[in-house]
Amino acid sequence: MPWHPAITAFLLLDLALLVAIAFATPLRRSIVVARRRRERRLRMRAAVALTVPSWAADLNAASGAVPPPLVSAMLWQAGRDANEHCGVLAELSAKLEVAPPRTRLIAAWAVARIISRCPHVATDRSAGSSANELAQVRALMLTSGAGTAAATEHLRQALAAENPAVRRAALRAVECTDSSTALMDDLERRVHDRHPDIRLTAARLIGRAATDRDLSRLLRLLVATDAGMQQTLLTAMSRADQPLAVKAIAAAEDPSSADRLSAIAIVGTGSDGRARQAIATLLRDRDPGVRSAAAVAAGRTLRIGWPMKGSALAAADAPRDRLVDQLLRLVAEESIAAVLHPVVQALACSGDDRAPAALLGRISSASPALRERLIEGSALIAQLAAPVARVAVSTLVAP
Amino acid sequence: MTWSIAFAAVVVAGLALYHGFNLVTIALAAVEMRRQRWMTSHPAVRALEEGRLLPGVAVIVPAYNEQVSIVRTVHSILRLAYADLQVIVVSDGSTDGTLQALTRAFALRPSLDAPSGTLSTQSVRAVFSSAVDARLVVVDKRNGGKADALNVGINIARTPLVLAVDADIALDRKALLHLTMPFVLYPDTVATSGVIRPSNGCVRRRERIVRGEVPGHLLEAFQVLEYMRAYGVGRLFFNRFNGHLIISGAFGLFDRELLLEIGGYQTHAVGEDIELVARIHRHLVAQQRPYRLEFSSHALCFTEAPHSLPDLGKQRLRWHQGLLSTLRIHRAMALNRRFGWIGLLTVPYFVLELAAPALEALGWLVLPALWWTGALPPAMLALFVAVGVLMSTSVSLAAILLDALQFNHFRRSIDRARLIACALLEHIGYRQCTIYYRLKGIVRYYSSIHLKSSWKSPTRAAQAAP
Numbered sequence: 001m002p003w004h005p006a007i008t009a010f011l012l013l014d015l016a017l018l019v020a021i022a023f024a025t026p027l028r029r030s031i032v033v034a035r036r037r038r039e040r041r042l043r044m045r046a047a048v049a050l051t052v053p054s055w056a057a058d059l060n061a062a063s064g065a066v067p068p069p070l071v072s073a074m075l076w077q078a079g080r081d082a083n084e085h086c087g088v089l090a091e092l093s094a095k096l097e098v099a100p101p102r103t104r105l106i107a108a109w110a111v112a113r114i115i116s117r118c119p120h121v122a123t124d125r126s127a128g129s130s131a132n133e134l135a136q137v138r139a140l141m142l143t144s145g146a147g148t149a150a151a152t153e154h155l156r157q158a159l160a161a162e163n164p165a166v167r168r169a170a171l172r173a174v175e176c177t178d179s180s181t182a183l184m185d186d187l188e189r190r191v192h193d194r195h196p197d198i199r200l201t202a203a204r205l206i207g208r209a210a211t212d213r214d215l216s217r218l219l220r221l222l223v224a225t226d227a228g229m230q231q232t233l234l235t236a237m238s239r240a241d242q243p244l245a246v247k248a249i250a251a252a253e254d255p256s257s258a259d260r261l262s263a264i265a266i267v268g269t270g271s272d273g274r275a276r277q278a279i280a281t282l283l284r285d286r287d288p289g290v291r292s293a294a295a296v297a298a299g300r301t302l303r304i305g306w307p308m309k310g311s312a313l314a315a316a317d318a319p320r321d322r323l324v325d326q327l328l329r330l331v332a333e334e335s336i337a338a339v340l341h342p343v344v345q346a347l348a349c350s351g352d353d354r355a356p357a358a359l360l361g362r363i364s365s366a367s368p369a370l371r372e373r374l375i376e377g378s379a380l381i382a383q384l385a386a387p388v389a390r391v392a393v394s395t396l397v398a399p
Numbered sequence: 400m401t402w403s404i405a406f407a408a409v410v411v412a413g414l415a416l417y418h419g420f421n422l423v424t425i426a427l428a429a430v431e432m433r434r435q436r437w438m439t440s441h442p443a444v445r446a447l448e449e450g451r452l453l454p455g456v457a458v459i460v461p462a463y464n465e466q467v468s469i470v471r472t473v474h475s476i477l478r479l480a481y482a483d484l485q486v487i488v489v490s491d492g493s494t495d496g497t498l499q500a501l502t503r504a505f506a507l508r509p510s511l512d513a514p515s516g517t518l519s520t521q522s523v524r525a526v527f528s529s530a531v532d533a534r535l536v537v538v539d540k541r542n543g544g545k546a547d548a549l550n551v552g553i554n555i556a557r558t559p560l561v562l563a564v565d566a567d568i569a570l571d572r573k574a575l576l577h578l579t580m581p582f583v584l585y586p587d588t589v590a591t592s593g594v595i596r597p598s599n600g601c602v603r604r605r606e607r608i609v610r611g612e613v614p615g616h617l618l619e620a621f622q623v624l625e626y627m628r629a630y631g632v633g634r635l636f637f638n639r640f641n642g643h644l645i646i647s648g649a650f651g652l653f654d655r656e657l658l659l660e661i662g663g664y665q666t667h668a669v670g671e672d673i674e675l676v677a678r679i680h681r682h683l684v685a686q687q688r689p690y691r692l693e694f695s696s697h698a699l700c701f702t703e704a705p706h707s708l709p710d711l712g713k714q715r716l717r718w719h720q721g722l723l724s725t726l727r728i729h730r731a732m733a734l735n736r737r738f739g740w741i742g743l744l745t746v747p748y749f750v751l752e753l754a755a756p757a758l759e760a761l762g763w764l765v766l767p768a769l770w771w772t773g774a775l776p777p778a779m780l781a782l783f784v785a786v787g788v789l790m791s792t793s794v795s796l797a798a799i800l801l802d803a804l805q806f807n808h809f810r811r812s813i814d815r816a817r818l819i820a821c822a823l824l825e826h827i828g829y830r831q832c833t834i835y836y837r838l839k840g841i842v843r844y845y846s847s848i849h850l851k852s853s854w855k856s857p858t859r860a861a862q863a864a865p
Contacts, residue, residue, distance in 0.1 A: 004782050010789035017796035021815055024803035031804070176482070379524070 152182050159186045164195050171201045180209035184217070191221060191229070203229050207236025212247050215266075219251065222262035230265065238269040238300060245270025245301075249278045261293045268297025276301060276323045283326040292339045295330070298323055299346035324352045331358050341373055348377030407766055407775055411783050413758040417751050418790035421628075424636035425797040431635040432805050435696050453579045455483035456652065458562045459552030461545050462488055465566040466495040470504045472566055475607065477532055481575040486535045487552045488566075492521075492542030501537050506530035516554030516655075518663040520547050526555065545648070546664035546671040553658050561658065563672075564700070565649040569598055569608055571699035578652045581693035588691045589679060590653045592646040593698025594630040596808070597623050601701060608701050611808040613817040618711065621829045622704040624821045628798040630696075631805070638694040642745040644680075646692065648672030650700040657682075668728075669844075670721015677729040680741055696805065712836040719840035722753055756837040762787065763831065788826050795822035 020027065158170035167190065174180055180187060190202035203225070210218055218237075222230055237244060244266060251263035264282060267275050279301060282294035302323070327350065330343045347355045359374045366374055458476050462469050469488065476486050490497050501507060507527035521543035529535040540551050549563055560579065564570070574593060581588045600614030600623070613620050637643050646653075648671060661675075661682045668674040676692070683690045705711040726733075726749060733750065735742035766783060769775035799818050802808060809815055 004786075006786050007782070007789065010786065010793060013793050014789060014796055017793065017800055018819065020800050021796065021803060021819065024800060024815070025807070025810075028804050028807060 152179050155179060156183060156186050159183065159190060164193075164198065167193065167195075167198055168201075171198065171205065175201075175205060180205045181211070184209070184214060188217060188221065191225065199229060200232050203232045204236045207233040210237060210244060212244060215244065215247050215251075218244070218266060219248075219259040219262045222265060223259060234265055234269055234300065237266065245275040246272055249274060252278060252282065261289065264290065264293045264297050265300075268300035271301050276321070280323040280326045283323075283330060288336050288339055291330070291334075292336075292342060295327070295339055295342035295346055298327060299342055299349060302346055302349040302351075321350070321352065324350045324355070328352075328354060328358050331362055337367065337370060340370060344370070344373045344377045404775065404779070407769060407779070407783065410758055410761050410765065411787070413751075413754070414762055414787055415790070417755050417758070418787070418794065420748065420751070421632070421794045422790065422797075424632050425794065425801070427639050428632045428635035428801060431639050432696065432801060435635075435638075436805075453482065453576065454560050454582060455485065455558030456481065456560045456562055456575055456579060457485040457487055457552070457556035457558040457655075458564055458575075459549055459556065460486065460488045460564055460566050461491060461548035461552065462493060462497055462566040463491045463542070463545070463548070464493050464495040464497060466493075466497045466500050468567045469497055470500050472564075472568060473501070473505070473535065475569045476564070477534065478572065478605075478607070479570060479575050480572050481579075483558065484534050484575070485556065485558055487538065487555050488535070489538045489540060489548040489552045489555075491540060491544065491548040498537070498539055502527075505532060505535055505537075507537055515557070516550075516659055516663075518550040518554050518659065520550045520554065523551060544666055546666045546668065549648075549671075550663040550666070553655060553663055556655055559655055560652055561655045562650075562652045563648055565702060567703050568649060569603070569701045570650075571701075572607065574698045574700060577695045577698035581691070581695060582652075582654075585691050585693065587689045588654075588693050589657050589683070590643075590646055590651060590676070591693040591695055591698075592634070592643065592651050593695050593700055594634075595647055595650050595700050595702055596626055596630075597704035598701035599623070599704050599706070608699075610810070611814070612811070613809060613814040613821075616706065617821075617824075618708065618829070619704055619706065620817060620821050621825050622711070624795055624798070624818055624825065626704075627802050627818075628795060631798045631802045632794065634694045635696060635801075637745060640740040640744070641691055642740040643692040643694060644676055644741065644745045644749055645673050646676050649702050650698075668721075669724040670718065673721050673725040674728065677725050677732065680732065680738060681729065684738055708832065711832070712839070715833055715836040716840040716843065719753070719756075719837040720844050722749060723841060723844050726750060726753060753841075756834040757841075759830070759834050760838060763834075791826070792822050795825075 155170050155173055158166050158173070161167055161170070171187075171190065174183055174187070184206065187202045187206050191199055191206065193199050193202065203221070206214070206218075206221070218233070221233060225233070245268070248263045248266040251257050251259055252267050254260065257263065264279075267278055279294050279298050282290055283298065285291050285294065324347070327343055327347050330339065331347060334340050334343060344359060347359060356378050359378045363371055363374050460469075460472060460476070465472075473486060473488060477484075488501060490501075506529060508530055521541040524539045524541065527537040527539070529537070536555060538551055538555060540548065552563075553561055560582065562575070562578070578591050578593050581591050596611070597614075597619060598608060599616070599619040600612045601608045602610040602612060613623055634643070651672065657679065658675075661678055664671045665674050665678075679690075679692070705714055726746065729746075732738050732742050733746040738746075762783070766775060766780055770777055770780045796819070799815065799822065803815065809818065
């Protein structure tokens with residue numbers, strides 16, 4: 001075979017690569033060491049630059065003449081010395097919007113440090129533009145210690161900002177910093193925001209953070225908002241572990257109350273024994289609207305209490321739940337479809353061993369739409385139930 | 400004599416172009432590697448990781464008969480270092496004990512969550528949440544394929560970003576942080592992908608991969624090298640000019656709103672992940688919206704590579720058919736200046752990638768035949784073979800070097816020696832096997848024996864072990 005220059009070239013390349021692989025570990029180590037040394041040098045230069053009183057002006061000038069790594073290092077140093085030079089928040093924030101990504105990130109970190117260390121600066125509105133507001137709100141999220149009074153005030157102003165992006169960022173910051181309780185009024189205002197995503201987020205935060213004192217607020221919101229918002233509020237409340245449902249019982253059982261249906265919905269977000277008892281009573285109400293709302297609430301409360309796989313179905317000798325008794329009675333006797341549908345759904349989540357028989361027993365006299373729900377409900381029980389219950393369901397279906 | 404040499408020259412020129420392009424990519428990949436390094440090393444980035452600035456992510460795990468691996472995968476995802484996380488497991492009408500395994504492990508209960516997205520899918524039977532970990536949502540739906548299951552997950556998700564993963568993967572603890580970083584740094588980012596490595600041979604501790612080792616099984620070791628080439632060089636190169644056409648369905652993070660806007664995954668597509676990315680490009684270019692598809696070389700995901708030749712064959716057949724199908728559907732992108740680098744470089748490259756098995760097969764079959772008939776001088780044949788082998792070995796060695804410098808994933812000398820051996824040995828048998836499977840994919844595609852968007856079901860040997 002004639003020796004060709006191409007073969008020589010590729011052989012040499014392969015050999016060079018093999019040698020480099022053999023020495024990859026020390027090579028990698030030397031690269032890391034060199035990088036750290038370079039960074040240290042930059043930090044020292046930055047520290048020297050920042051000892052000059054007019055360092056804020058230097059920072060602004062830096063975007064032109066000074067190389068980007070030094071700008072980054074200066075910003076980094078500014079963040080570290082936050083307590084001394086916090087008056088330049090606006091300059092830093094401005095940099096967040098125009099600088100390259102790396103500089104932006106470090107500037108955000110520096111802003112966050114300043115806000116958390118010098119809370120009085122956070123309320124300084126001299127920064128002005130909404131771009132700066134957004135940058136500052138985002139920066140707040142960088143620090144977990146942003147739950148100071150000044151930071152809360154900062155968020156309050158951001159929640160009322162004109163720019164929807166600022167409001168969104170503020171809502172996210174409220175969620176991250178667990179400051180919903182302190183900002184309940186502001187969040188309620190956001191429930192009526194122009195933007196649907198902002199409305200829903202605000203409702204979710206209110207639902208999660210609401211306490212006994214917020215009952216009237218919740219009743220008001222449930223009446224005033226649409227179905228999607230109500231669902232969001234109630235789902236959030238059902239996830240939070242609070243005794244709000246018990247507080248709502250009185251309002252739910254008061255026939256003269258205008259907020260009765262909303263109160264029933266709130267009762268359904270609790271799995272407390274008293275709440276279940278109240279719903280059982282409401283299921284016997286004369287008004288079909290109340291019975292329907294109570295059935296929906298029953299479904300919600302039974303879902304929260306859904307036991308681990310099959311445990312409830314297996315416990316046939318356990319004391320009977322009065323709420324389930326009422327649901328079983330209704331599934332057999334109720335004639336109004338608007339009440340029956342939520343009753344079937346509630347029974348499907350009850351986990352009671354009598355539920356499959358009651359649901360399947362109603363099939364023969366049901367309308368097609370209801371029949372579908374009855375079968376779906378039975379299937380849901382069978383899917384999660386213990387094998388013994390599944391056998392029971394299949395026995396019922398077999399004939 | 401002349402025509403035979405001309406023919407041989409065409410074949411070799413095609414191969415040289417393909418391998419030469421791969422060699423050029425190495426230099427640019429090294430530059431890109433340097434750019435990406437600061438994203439993990441700077442103290443400000445570490446501060447960002449500890450803060451809550453990163454957007455919420457829903458990890459969608461479509462599962463079909465994954466009883467063996469699903470609980471382990473969900474545990475691995477729930478342990479990720481990420482503040483705002485939602486995990487959505489979509490059981491696509493599994494007929495084994497997938498749902499029961501999840502119910503047992505995570506105490507599932509019916510949930511009030513309902514799909515809020517607008518993608519049309521097969522019907523959802525039930526949605527469950529976990530009493531053990533509130534971040535977990537499990538969906539039981541009628542069987543409709545992987546793409547359909549992913550669409551259900553997108554509908555259920557409540558977060559701005561969704562991550563599609565396979566049910567047999569293990570994620571590095573900081574994988575999500577690195578994957579979401581481009582969304583924070585570059586506001587026009589619409590999707591990101593990370594590095595996928597075979598988990599075969601890796602040392603696990605508490606559902607986490609703690610150390611990489613090259614598997615002793617030769618077939619698996621070859622695949623480790625292949626993944627290294629694809630992600631250590633290829634993806635880094637395309638990242639230099641926003642030219643990604645592939646974001647793997649096993650590990651891809653997307654803007655949820657954009658997915659809803661373009662109709663989610665196509666359920667009838669062969670390679671639903673490549674098709675989705677091509678559609679994203681077309682949609683955003685048509686709307687003249689600035690956008691960016693990023694690759695994060697520090698976001699690591701481990702998947703199980705096939706253990707046997709038949710499984711490898713099925714995988715390669717599916718991949719190649721997916722690529723062929725997508726390039727056919729979106730052929731208007733090729734050499735189209737409207738699409739920028741994607742049209743001028745990425746799509747032509749993947750066309751070459753598609754043709755590479757045919758060229759290689761021709762090289763391996765026709766050149767010796769020409770030599771046998773005396774039409775090609777033996778010295779010329781030897782030259783062609785030597786240059787071809789040396790060029791592709793260079794690409795493999797460069798990938799090993801870049802990986803050692805950037806990640807140091809394989810720290811033992813024996814592992815690096817094994818990889819070098821693989822780079823030399825893959826020319827004998829392994830490459831020919833993959834060429835055969837890829838060609839088979841093309842032939843089957845044109846014989847209308849398309850693989851539908853379906854579930855991969857290789858034997859889970861490693862995961863079946865206790």
